[in-house]
Amino acid sequence: MSENQQAETSESATDQTSEKLVELAKRRGYFFQSSGSYGSVGGFYTFGPQGAALKGNIEDAWRDRFALAEGNMEIDAPTIMPEPVFEASGHLEGFDDMLIECPDCGTSSRADHLVEDNTMYEDAESLEIPEVEEIIAEYELVCPDCGAGLAGVAVEDFNLMFATNIGPGDSQPGYLRPETAQGIFVEFPRLKEYARNQLPFGVTQIGRAYRNEISPRRSIIRTREFTQAELEYFIDPEEDEPDLSAVEDVEVTLYPATEQNDEDGDEIQTTIGDAVADDVIASPWVAYFLGVAKPWYEAVGVDMDRFRFRQHLSGERAHYASDCWDAESEIDGNWIEMAGFAYRGDYDLSKHSEHSGDRFTVFKQYDEPKTVERATVDPNMSYLGPEFGGDAGAVVEELEALAARDRTAFEGDTVEFELEGETYEIPVEKTGFAVEEQTESGEHIIPHVVEPSFGVDRLVYTVLHHAYREDEVDDEERTYLELEPEVAPTFVGVFPLQSDAELEAQADEIVDDLREAGLSITYDDSGNIGRRYRRQDEVGTPFCVTVDYETVEADETTVTVRERDTTDQKRLPVDDLAETLSAIREGDLEFEDL
Structure with missing residues (x-):
């Protein structure tokens, strides 16, 4: 990463506007830290009467544009889900932040944030742990609480999931969802029926999500409980294309990865249409939703002079995303993420199909029936039963899978396969292997997913910060919020x-x-x-x-x-x-x- 990728000012340097805004928010009932009578707990905030109304109006505006206007469905799924859901989604293994613990006072901090706050590096989240450890040592970074040196202290991965138990006694492990998206994905087999098995279709959800942040900060910008507004749009990657004519003339400020990695790189001003034509935005679907989002952000009160779309660098993309662009707003000279627009491919539906055994596919009808060759097996169970006992059923499944992926494995006298880590051979004649011609009217495909995911709390903060004004009326100082009438509480x-x-x-x-x-x-x-x-x-x-x-x-x-x-x-x-x-x-x- 080049040294020009640096914060314009340190995130720890909060200007007077933010200090005044946080005080106004507390005094006038926008938001304040929760459980104050019990000393409060970091990362949890209560929205007061004004804040709840503003937040609700923004959610309604989002619903109008991304659900109703686009013809998408809306659901409301549980916030707690069983452990297998997150094993399938990859969150149990890959949903981590970098943790560093002070050897003197025990304070836990996000290592990438320490780097971003105190060095020339802006996007430390995209770096590998050894690189972050080297930077901490090079800059002689210290604990933000006690000042002890952190050079040589190990940086470790910390999983952000909140664990819980479902039911009494020998209970089932579960987790509070880290994103609302999984509630949509796990219900896909039923939701596709509501969509009459016709692609493309979209499903939206507005609700709470939970992440056990190492160091929540900056009021409601980084919290442990927050609200997301997400759209999962399911498409046929071979046939479905968005109608870009509706958004092609939308002017946008983009900060592509190529510019971020260039010492002389900078933001570019373009239109959605030109960005697609020039391959700045690879996915037309992602480009379409950027084009929808930009005027919507302006309508709810985001200052367009302090707004841009930034492409994720390769090291910071989520495990499920092949490409992602963030909608960012400028606060106190720093850019904060308000939304992510990701092309998730078939990762989520494939994983849930693999782990659950349910069918996460849509039947795609051909224009005309096709005659195709299919490799099949019809094993001799009188042979497999005595040979494999209770594992005979698993053997059949493995033979079927092997025939589908590699029919050449059956060309000899015996076929070799693995079962529970051991290799076996059986005569091909006992497998009933055959290649048959079949006439098919269609095929089952796993849709790809395009995801616009909005952080509502951060948008509330941005709208308030961008609306904050001070002037004089009749020789008297006045503070006011220039909120858009559509969202004003x-x-x-x-x-x-x-x-x-x-x-x-x-x-x-x-x-x-x-x-x-x-x-x-x-x-x-x-x-x-x-x-x-x-x-x-x-x-x-x-x-x-x-x-x-x-x-x-x-x-x-x-x-x-x-x-x-x-x-x-x-x-x-x-x-x-x-x-x-x-x-x-x-x-x-x-x-x-x-």
């Missing part, structure tokens, strides 16, 4: 100007009307009107409606509507208020055009 604040029965009664009626129209409303009659405006600005409420004496005394019932970003105010008729504000939220009307 509260859309309208309703205030009676003063404590007055008539004003409060009118305000109550407006609240009822706006809620009936499906708008999220908050009512506030505490403090002067300026302070109420500031409170709503700070939580990102796009509009405030003030009921004043003109509302109840004038011939036409009107209210003052104030816009958050500009603080401009307009008087609008109460009778049209719900319809007008709904049109603004849907993007059909601009406040400035009223």
Whole structure:
């Protein structure tokens, strides 16, 4: 890795915006560390009233775009699954992070993070353990807690799975899922029936996942429990191609692996269509979903000047991915991953088919029937039974598999095969081996999988960070969140100007009307009107409606509507208020055009 692959600033150097944002989040009910009364536990956060609403709105926006608009199914699978699922998926063997333990105080740290925080190397996760150990020694890195030297301390793999037991007594081992994807894959034999065995089709899921992070940090950016929104799209790799015409003109900032490995490499500006034509993005399916995701990210409030797609280097790709691109956002001068777009091939379905014995295939109908040669066996069980006893059935299975993969093995007088590590020979005449012509109308294929996987919590943090603003209004400092109306936790604040029965009664009626129209409303009659405006600005409420004496005394019932970003105010008729504000939220009307 070249030395130009370095962080623009250290991840440990948090700027004032992040400090202020975390404080705002705690104060205004966006998010805060869980179980505070018991001293808290690292990596677990509670989303307060504002945060839960923002998170829910983002999830709804994702569901609208990636499930409903694309015609995909949605499921809700358990978060705990039995051990064989993760043996098949490879998570028990290959889902590790690099652990280094301080010899003096016992503090555990992620070795690759120590390297990234304190050296010129940005993507230490892609390095092998011996390389990381060499860098730790070269830079004389120390324990972040006690300052003890870590040179010469072994770096080890640490599995991130949370283990549990299913049932009492002699219970079955299980694990909390590290990704929602496995809940989709294990149910494929049934889900394909719901899709009428027709490829391509997609299955989505939004839910919790769990990873026992070595050193969770930076509030909700790296936690041990988090929410994913994932789409598993099943395709026929030989026939199915995406319709790129819908996204080919989408402009994107890409950071390919070739540029990352080049000393003079840099991000490139291109379009989805050109990136596919130039082989910058190898998979048209991955390119399609990048093209869908980019405008969606912009719509929910990600700053496009601080957004890019970065290709995984070969050493950092997950065990199941042949290629992967991350959607990244810039926070405090550092790039954080918000989503991964991976081409998983047939890895997952093949593994679950192999381990479960169920059929994870789709029947592909031929345009016309085909005549093919098939090697078959019809063993003489009166010979195999006495010869192999209880293993006779396993022998038959091995002979069938051998005939399918290598018919030349049956060309001699005897056929050789292995069973439980031992080699056996039996006469070919006892196997009933034959090559027959068969007419087939189709074949069973294992679909390939394209996966856009979104981290919801990191996106929530990005949206808040990119929306954070400070300015002055009437010579007074103001903090506000410039959240998009589609995702803002509260859309309208309703205030009676003063404590007055008539004003409060009118305000109550407006609240009822706006809620009936499906708008999220908050009512506030505490403090002067300026302070109420500031409170709503700070939580990102796009509009405030003030009921004043003109509302109840004038011939036409009107209210003052104030816009958050500009603080401009307009008087609008109460009778049209719900319809007008709904049109603004849907993007059909601009406040400035009223």
